[in-house]
Amino acid sequence: MIAFIDGTVVDALAAAWVVQVGSFGLRIDVLPSVAAAPPIGQQVRLYTSLHRTETKTTLYGFARADERDLFETLIGISGIGPKGALALIDTLGVEGLIRAVATQNVSALAEVRGFGKKSAERLLITLQQHSLYTQMPDAATRSEGDRSPSTLVDDLCAGLQAMGYAAQEAERAVTEALRTVTSRSEQEILRHALQLLAPGVPISTFGGKGRS
Numbered sequence: 001m002i003a004f005i006d007g008t009v010v011d012a013l014a015a016a017w018v019v020q021v022g023s024f025g026l027r028i029d030v031l032p033s034v035a036a037a038p039p040i041g042q043q044v045r046l047y048t049s050l051h052r053t054e055t056k057t058t059l060y061g062f063a064r065a066d067e068r069d070l071f072e073t074l075i076g077i078s079g080i081g082p083k084g085a086l087a088l089i090d091t092l093g094v095e096g097l098i099r100a101v102a103t104q105n106v107s108a109l110a111e112v113r114g115f116g117k118k119s120a121e122r123l124l125i126t127l128q129q130h131s132l133y134t135q136m137p138d139a140a141t142r143s144e145g146d147r148s149p150s151t152l153v154d155d156l157c158a159g160l161q162a163m164g165y166a167a168q169e170a171e172r173a174v175t176e177a178l179r180t181v182t183s184r185s186e187q188e189i190l191r192h193a194l195q196l197l198a199p200g201v202p203i204s205t206f207g208g209k210g211r212s
Helices: 065-075 082-102 106-110 117-129 137-141 149-162 167-180 186-197
Strands: 004-012 016-021 024-029 043-052 057-062
Touching (some): 004 024, 016 043, 043 065, 043 149, 057 065, 082 106, 082 117, 106 117, 149 167, 149 186, 167 186
Antiparallel strands (some): 004 016, 004 043, 016 024
């Protein structure tokens, strides 16, 4: 299994980046919000998961190892394919999804693209049956508001740097996003930071409801 890949982003597709590793160009499918702001020409590290079907082999990449681990857990559950797993992680984040299951928050799940109220209720039951929240107990009990501002900034900057952005530009984008976004959701702030780093891309592209 390929645990992670270090390489240079040389091209971007609708839902993927092309990352050059040595003399090879690898297509790596990424989260929708990440795909919308490719750091062309920059070095990145992506934590990867290889998914095979009878007709297709797809390599998925994530800025954080825990996103990759949660993705692999989700696609191992019957009824949740890669597309649904990506949507859940992209919209709610790791902590948000675990917390939604732990607190039985159907409304949060229903906000994810592709899930209505009924399907969100079924999804919640399925995830509870698989004891999803017990796999990451710290994430289940910790709210976004419990995190200090410095910890939140550090986490977001680390994620952007893993995508290939320089430390200074990542910090500037996160700081500005924190001034703009009223929510303290990590995913919401990250979407706005990415929009600042790729100004030609509208907030709606990132799959969330932008606030200004």
